Structures are given as C-alpha cells and as structure tokens.
Amino acid sequence: MQTRMRTIKPLRTSRVSMFEQTLISKLKRYVTFESSSDDWNQWFQHNQYEIEAVLDRKHFLKLKHSAFKGAKKILEQYKVDCSMPEGICSRCGGKILKVVPGETAKEEIVAFAKDSTFKNKDIIIRNEWLHPGECCKNGCYVTLHNYR
Numbered sequence: 351m352q353t354r355m356r357t358i359k360p361l362r363t364s365r366v367s368m369f370e371q372t373l374i375s376k377l378k379r380y381v382t383f384e385s386s387s388d389d390w391n392q393w394f395q396h397n398q399y400e401i402e403a404v405l406d407r408k409h410f411l412k413l414k415h416s417a418f419k420g421a422k423k424i425l426e427q428y429k430v431d432c433s434m435p436e437g438i439c440s441r442c443g444g445k446i447l448k449v450v451p452g453e454t455a456k457e458e459i460v461a462f463a464k465d466s467t468f469k470n471k472d473i474i475i476r477n478e479w480l481h482p483g484e485c486c487k488n489g490c491y492v493t494l495h496n497y498r
C-alpha cells in the first residue's frame with residue numbers, strides 16, 4: 351500500500367508572505383553589511399514591482415530613494431531586530447575600538463589605526479595612543495570618555 355502524501359499547508363499563523371520573508375532577510379543582510387549595497391541595488395532593481403506590492407507607498411519610496419534608512423524603517427515595522435554585534439559600527443559596519451586606559455594594548459591601537467580611514471592615523475600610529483573612548487574605524491562616530 352502506498353503511503354499517502356500529506357499535504358503541507360503553508361503556515362497561516364503569520365501574515366508575512368514568502369516574498370516578504372525574502373525581502374526581510376535581504377534587508378537585514380543589507381543593513382548589517384553582510385551584503386554590499388551593490389548586491390542590494392541589483393536585487394531591488396530585479397524585484398522592484400514585487401517590493402512595491404508588499405510595501406506601503408511611503409516605505410517603498412523611502413527604500414527607493416534612501417535605501418539604507420528606508421531598510422531600517424521597514425525592518426522596524428516588521429519588528430526585526432537588526433542591531434549590530436558589539437564592536438561593529440551600525441552606520442558603516444566598520445570595526446569599533448574601545449579604548450580604556452590601562453586595558454587597551456598599544457598594539458591594538460596601532461593595528462586599529464592602520465586599518466582606519468583617519469586622516470591623522472600616522473600620528474596615532476607614531477604615538478601609539480588614542481583618546482580614551484570609542485570610535486569607528488571610518489570615523490562615523492567617536493565618543494570620548496574621561497577617566498580620572
């Protein structure tokens with residue numbers, strides 16, 4: 351006797367369609383810098399009409415004209431957490447160095463500066479010193495801490 355194939359019904363618990371799931375995962379990869387903006391743009395171009403169909407006008411236009419910000423807004427709407435792992439800049443995906451006096455090794459500062467896009471990196475490398483605080487290697491953000 352032949353076993354009857356059980357029909358698998360799609361999950362109806364959530365109203366997120368297959369395409370939306372793909373869209374969400376593409377957006378997430380994009381905002382967390384797992385895929386490049388070229389990859390994203392290409393995918394967007396190929397799927398523009400489908401994307402337009404699942405998003406409201408406002409979000410679609412935001413995504414079209416300001417992709418990165420739009421992507422974050424959309425993920426927020428889907429309640430998808432896209433926070434970056436610690437030590438990674440949420441604006442560019444670059445490494446963040448936390449400088450704590452007496453804890454951060456000079457070698458760490460030098461290696462970070464070499465890899466950075468800082469204009470004054472030569473000075474940092476020469477002095478083996480960075481102001482205590484946190485900064486992104488691309489200079490998107492800098493927080494200075496004062497230790498006494």
Ligand SMILES: [Zn+2]
Pocket residue numbers: 439440441442443444486487488489490491
């Ligand atoms: Zn950055």
